[in-house]
Amino acid sequence: MGSGGPPVIVSSNAGEEPLVPREPRTALWAAAGLVLAAVVLQVSLLPYVRVAEGIPDVLAAAVACIALARGRLVGTVAGFSGGLLVELTAPVGTLGMLALLYLAAGWFCGRWCERPESYAVLPTVILAVACAGFVQLGYAGVQVLLGESVVAGELTARILVPTLALTALVTAPVLLLVRRVLGDPQVFEPAARTPI
Amino acid sequence: MVVAALVVVCLVLFSLYSRERGDGPLHGLQGSAGALVAPVQGVATKAVQPLRDLWGWANDLSDARDRAARLELELRELRSGIAEGRFEAEETRRINALSGIGDRWERDYAQVPAEIRAWAPSPYYHRAKLNVGTSEGVVRNSPVVAAGDVRAGLVGIITQASSDSSIVTFITEPGTGIGVTLTDADNAIGLLQPSTPGQMRISGIPRQAPVAQGQLVVTSGASQPISLPSPYPRGIPVGVVTGVGRQEVDVHQTVQVTPYVTPRELAYVVVLAPETERARRRAEG
Numbered sequence: 338m339g340s341g342g343p344p345v346i347v348s349s350n351a352g353e354e355p356l357v358p359r360e361p362r363t364a365l366w367a368a369a370g371l372v373l374a375a376v377v378l379q380v381s382l383l384p385y386v387r388v389a390e391g392i393p394d395v396l397a398a399a400v401a402c403i404a405l406a407r408g409r410l411v412g413t414v415a416g417f418s419g420g421l422l423v424e425l426t427a428p429v430g431t432l433g434m435l436a437l438l439y440l441a442a443g444w445f446c447g448r449w450c451e452r453p454e455s456y457a458v459l460p461t462v463i464l465a466v467a468c469a470g471f472v473q474l475g476y477a478g479v480q481v482l483l484g485e486s487v488v489a490g491e492l493t494a495r496i497l498v499p500t501l502a503l504t505a506l507v508t509a510p511v512l513l514l515v516r517r518v519l520g521d522p523q524v525f526e527p528a529a530r531t532p533i
Numbered sequence: 534m535v536v537a538a539l540v541v542v543c544l545v546l547f548s549l550y551s552r553e554r555g556d557g558p559l560h561g562l563q564g565s566a567g568a569l570v571a572p573v574q575g576v577a578t579k580a581v582q583p584l585r586d587l588w589g590w591a592n593d594l595s596d597a598r599d600r601a602a603r604l605e606l607e608l609r610e611l612r613s614g615i616a617e618g619r620f621e622a623e624e625t626r627r628i629n630a631l632s633g634i635g636d637r638w639e640r641d642y643a644q645v646p647a648e649i650r651a652w653a654p655s656p657y658y659h660r661a662k663l664n665v666g667t668s669e670g671v672v673r674n675s676p677v678v679a680a681g682d683v684r685a686g687l688v689g690i691i692t693q694a695s696s697d698s699s700i701v702t703f704i705t706e707p708g709t710g711i712g713v714t715l716t717d718a719d720n721a722i723g724l725l726q727p728s729t730p731g732q733m734r735i736s737g738i739p740r741q742a743p744v745a746q747g748q749l750v751v752t753s754g755a756s757q758p759i760s761l762p763s764p765y766p767r768g769i770p771v772g773v774v775t776g777v778g779r780q781e782v783d784v785h786q787t788v789q790v791t792p793y794v795t796p797r798e799l800a801y802v803v804v805l806a807p808e809t810e811r812a813r814r815r816a817e818g
Contacts, residue, residue, distance in 0.1 A: 433546030
């Protein structure tokens, strides 16, 4: 996540003036719409798009991109609401655990909002993949806590690696959509404007 | 402050949900929320259907190129056809001998077609939400079958049912155990459990039982190893034997089974809703 090289600017009007961030209230509704769309895709379409046992985690990508665009508070709320929505609409057998995992992912990614990394594609993809990996490992941890056996080799080869690869593939279009809808990165919460 | 509050909410929810029974308030809330978003999920499912079809078509195209796999499939079909014929004959003989006290599941259950509305978005959970519920006669412990490449077979069981939706837990979910029998192997009975992805394993079959590749595996109607009534009636096809492992020192043999149906590829299933008193008792355990 270093800032050594010049970042690749992702902007729908590259070469011109940067996108103007939307009004806070509009942006929040737009972010909510993006989370909802990601949840619907996650529970209806994406389970069919699988390699081995891996499924792309578009919700992790959406939460990471939204957090990078609007900071920790919005990222946290997006992660919490997205995770909770999945738990309420899909048969996962938990309540609060996914919300907590995505919340942590959103909070973590929000730290990079307005920093050079938040304008670039590669760091965003890396963060989204890290979020997806974190959620998958969290899931595995819950399974172990609930008494199920999780074989590390199988987890890595059949679930983790395909999931992360597929998530990396879907992150770029998600990032483009988020930037189109929300505009350039701008931290919403005043507290996050202080140096991290 | 907001973050801390949300974290606390998550932990409280998780803790309460884990401790309460299946009919507790949080499970009820989950069911209500599910019913609330069911129409949205229905529309979303229809909207993404072309994309699912496209993905399925791409997979089919890839499969079509694999001629060897197709031939193997045909061979398996022929073998299972033979095995099924033997099973049918055995069942007919048994039913005739018992003068009408047969336990064929077709008589006891109504077949309720259902559409899969939502999947568990994680490979750890082999579950899906269906668009049918108690209003269609679906109850907890209703068996679920579906059409596979070769033939229809058992895919799971209803583990939660509300008025207009239900949750099916597939037989591939870790921890699942189904009592099965192999009629071509002297009616040997054992416990079928998921092993590697796409494969299952029967344990508890005596080493001397004449198990061979291609034999049909059907539900036995009893839980193994303690022979209590099972929610699955006798005679539902599950899969076909694809491997047998015997060791001199072991009193049992390990039988590898390929299920007829791969749950993750399904869009539609059929729920067997109990219609007779016997089937209802079976579902109630």
